[in-house]
Amino acid sequence: MTTSAMEQSNLDVSHFHHTPYYCEENVYLLCKKLCADGIADADGSDLFVVFISNEKKQIALWHQKASKRADGIVLWDYHVICIQRKSAGNSPLVWDLDSSLPFPSPLASYVLETIRPSFQLFPDYHRLFRIVHAPVFLRCFASDRRHMKDPDGKWIAEPPLHEPIVAEDGTVHNLNEYFNISDADATDSGIDSVKGAIFTQKYGVVAKENQLEEFFSEILR
Secondary structure: OOHHHHHHOOOOHHHOOOOOOOHHHHHHHHHHHHHHOOOOOOOOOOEEEEEEEOOOOOEEEOOEOOOOOOOOOEEEOOEEEEEEOOOOOOOOEEEOOOEOOOOOEEHHHHHHHHHOOOOOOOHHHOOEEEEEEHHHHHHHOOEOOHHHEOOOOOEOOOOOOOOOEOOOOOOOOOHHHHHOOOHHHEOOOOHHHOOOHHHOOOOOEEEEHHHHHHHHHHOOO
């Protein structure tokens, strides 16, 4: 299926695995299914996993299914989405299993509706984006779900039925390295300086919210 065809014919989100509050594992499995179903390249080379967070662990996103408000706003500690960038001639697509927007959504529409850059937020709510190339993420990511247990060891939210994800090198937990994001991590020297790093760095590169669309417009040039 081509990118333009996907934009015209949205997929049924119910075909993809989803466990509430485990967005990182949901996106891990989403990437694998997109590859297996031929929607993405077999090795996931056209996919990027994006962690959205900040130092305060307070990010505002709109059009989220978990919201009880009409505008769908939720204040997450972090969120994870997949962005597909297939070719320079097609719009990047956002795969967000927790969004009420079309699935997938063109990146420009997603930014406008979900990130809402024109909405004036206090600095504590400014969002940062850790962008990790999917082939690297699928090899290196690991989570034993310890972040979802309270001090007594009880689950804050019921975990997925599948086994915890272990990295190829045997690492059992490195989720914190992905969602801990600070302003100091973000590039200030321009997108061109980090384009090469995105394909090799275990924890990807960090962009500010005003750099996100630029990054995906430049990444294949």
